Amino acid sequence: MPFLRKAVEQQKQFLIDKMKSGGFYEASDSSVHHKTSSELLAEYKIFRKREAGKKV
Numbered sequence: 277m278p279f280l281r282k283a284v285e286q287q288k289q290f291l292i293d294k295m296k297s298g299g300f301y302e303a304s305d306s307s308v309h310h311k312t313s314s315e316l317l318a319e320y321k322i323f324r325k326r327e328a329g330k331k332v
Contacts, residue, residue, distance in 0.1 A: 288309075288311075288313055291316045291317070292309065294320070296308075298323060298327060300319070300323045
């Protein structure tokens with residue numbers, strides 16, 4: 277199952293990169309890498325809602 281672990285890590289990194297580039301996280305904040313996938317997904321939902329609000 278190492279391929280699943282790798283896929284999950286890649287997905288987590290994708291979410292982190294998107295939120296850092298959008299200003300949700302500071303670029304130097306390394307603590308986000310210790311969050312679980314569930315925590316990141318919950319924060320990503322908040323991030324997307326904020327982004328949707330900016331485009332209105």
